[in-house]
Amino acid sequence: MEETEGFEVVMGLIMHSGNAKSLGMEAVQAAKNGDFKAAGQKLEEANEEIVQAHHAQTGLLTQEASGETFKVTLLMIHAQDHLMNTITFLDLAKELIDVHKILNQSE
Template sequence: MENQEIIMGIIIHGGNARSSAMRAIAEAKNGNFEAAEKLMEESKAELNKAHRVQTDLIQAESRGEKTEISLLMVHAQDHFMNAMTVRELSVEIIELIKKL
């Protein structure tokens, strides 16, 4: 797979993870905790996919295969980290909504 396609995988899966987590909050706000849980599971699965792509890039670099640092790569890493943060916060927000 070409480098740009690999990087786009991180962006796509990170974006999907973030979107699922945000939709989970909306479902929880409406009292649909079962739907929220399903969306959080989807979010976790998407994050795992993005993480696998990132790990493959890191392992390739550790074998001496250089990865070009481009604006697209930086954007992908930003997307991934943002998705991780949103998902972690979503877990806490949904728990707070449940307590209300």
């Protein structure tokens, strides 16, 4: 893998993960305001971003599995960390939205 191609893949991981996390936060805020339809839409958009991030990650894994080596950089580690944290955050966001639904019903 050329260095510029690797950089683009890593930046794609960071970008799509960041977009997904932001959308997840928007979903929680929408639920906090009682707009559960918007919350669901934001979570769907976040999922689309995670899928894009996973495609980038899968490409890297496939290349490595086929014997193509590339330099592991701090930026690549950061990108993987960003993706994992975003996935964890989205799981928590879904739970928070459910809590807001319950609280909204009891009012």
